[in-house]
Amino acid sequence: MSGGTGPTERADAARNRRHLITTAREMLTELGPDQLTMDALAERSGLGKGTVFRRFGTRAGIFQALLDDGERAFQEQVLAGPPPLGPGAPAPDRLIAYGQARIHFLADYYEIARSALDGRQPIPAGSQTPMSQTHIRVLLAQIDLGPADLDLLAIQLTAALDGPLLLYLSATDLGRAAPQLARGWADLVRRVCRP
Incomplete structure (x- = not known):
């Protein structure tokens, strides 16, 4: 967006x-x-x-507009919705909630994101989301992680959410796997955020 x-x-x-x-x-x-x-x-x-x-x-532009519209609503929930996705919860809880909500968003918008490809893009539109990376980076900065490279960690966590889900799973697989992926995200965040 x-x-x-x-x-x-x-x-x-x-x-x-x-x-x-x-x-x-x-x-x-x-x-x-x-x-x-x-x-x-x-x-x-x-x-x-x-x-x-x-x-x-183009036809892909229709799907990009639909994806942008969905992203806008998703971002409103992240920025102003109720906790733990929205403000007011501890940063680790918000990070877990964000990733889980993002997984479900990507599952819901899978076909739209894939159809937003215009043939010139090597990866699905929407799989590189600066908002995800920025939001994750902001939340990581609120957690005492010691001398971690927060910029690199934010890139790695963003990659764990967006690209692989759209690139490697079919819509059916993603729909079935979303709950397991959400649990895996929570486990990953807890491990990353250990003191």
Whole structure:
């Protein structure tokens, strides 16, 4: 998800974006990812093909927008939701909750993330998430880990969450393995955070 402030979106463009995202989610639920195309989205939304192409650029762009939308909601929970995922819990508990929530997020968004590939990317879109690395780094800094290289440790923990889950497991495997992966994440964090 890109941060910062860009040009203000026109009201009609914002309305079209929300409508397209809602329509794309409905189509994905009803028809699956293979049937969600630029033409089908334009037809189902009642908007012109030009509007859809300007908004997303490619079919992969539709899925990237859906992934970004989900990431935005996930980040709101991390930054302002209830503890332990949100603020207010001890850092080790938040780190465990973050990883477990992230695993479940990736399981839920697996097909969307895979479909966000545009053919030029060697790995699934969303598998390199600066927010994960930054959040993990901030939480690690709140834990007494001695002389650990917190930047490197944050990179390694982020890699344990994102890339392998999307690269090596099928949607079915990930769905079945999510609870086991969540338990494994909790074990990993407890071992890393031992005094």
